[in-house]
Amino acid sequence: MPTARDRSQGADRVATVQHATLRWLREQIATGAFEAGAKLRQEVLAREFGVSVPPVREALQTLEAEGQVVYAPRRGYFVATLSAAELTEAYRIRDLLESEAIARAVPLLDPTDIERMRAAITDMAAAHEREDLGALTEANRRFHFTLFDAAGMPRMAELIRVLWESTDRYRSRYFADERHRDRVDAEHQTIMDAVAAGRAGEAVQLLREHREHALEALRAALPDDGTGG
Structure with a gap:
């Protein structure tokens, strides 16, 4: 038994x-x-x-x-298939949740969090060089979620995770373009500077622009259902 x-x-x-x-x-x-x-x-x-x-x-x-x-x-x-309008909606919801999480997280980050974000940037650069999109996507997620998780609001972080999971394949498509990878690297460096200096408002704005650049590129590659957004 x-x-x-x-x-x-x-x-x-x-x-x-x-x-x-x-x-x-x-x-x-x-x-x-x-x-x-x-x-x-x-x-x-x-x-x-x-x-x-x-x-x-x-x-x-x-x-x-x-x-x-x-x-x-x-x-x-x-x-699942997302239209441009559906992807836009997901990004708009992310903006609301992530902006709140970032504003709360920046003052709470400790040296370990900062080092983890810097390491993620380094890992993304290495993955970029060898064109390993899987590793690039994982390191990108680590960079962002170190910040989101530091807000100390696990339910909000989980909602953000669900939105990320639902659009991961589109994020991989974005990373497939070398120009986009270069842009992400430059934007992450700027975001890192603001976060490390404790400038929460600036970090929120930089991450908003970061999302908008990705959304703009992805919408052009997706079917539009005519609802706009």
Whole structure:
């Protein structure tokens, strides 16, 4: 008969598999391996990643809640497609949340936070040189979320995370252009200067401009549903 310890270890293994499956699917979508509108067959995904179907199903349900995939009854799961207007809306909501988080975070940053942000900039530069978009995206996320998490408002940070997850594949598209990578590097350096000096208002404005530059470039590459925004 399984002991409490056995049951606990079994639960930990299940959780680890589910987490790894979710992370893998997120990466596949973010890097464009699964294009917008592509059907996601659970059995095929399970075979590709070497897991059973249940953790794939759990991961797809999580991604559906985040807006990264959509479920159609009797048809299955598909990678979500965003229009320019929908992407604009996501960025507008991000502006509201991130501006509040940044204003609160800057006065609270400690030397470890500052060093983590500087290290992220260095890692992004290295990833840029070797054209590793996966590593670039991860370092970019680390730069920004070090700031968001420092605000001490975990629920707000989680809402921001959900918005980031839903638009990750578009962010990867932005980073695919070397000119955009150069711009991001320059903007991050300027943001870093303001943050390190404790200039919260300036940091909020610089990050707003940073988002707008990305949004402007991405909207040109997305279908417009005619609603504007």
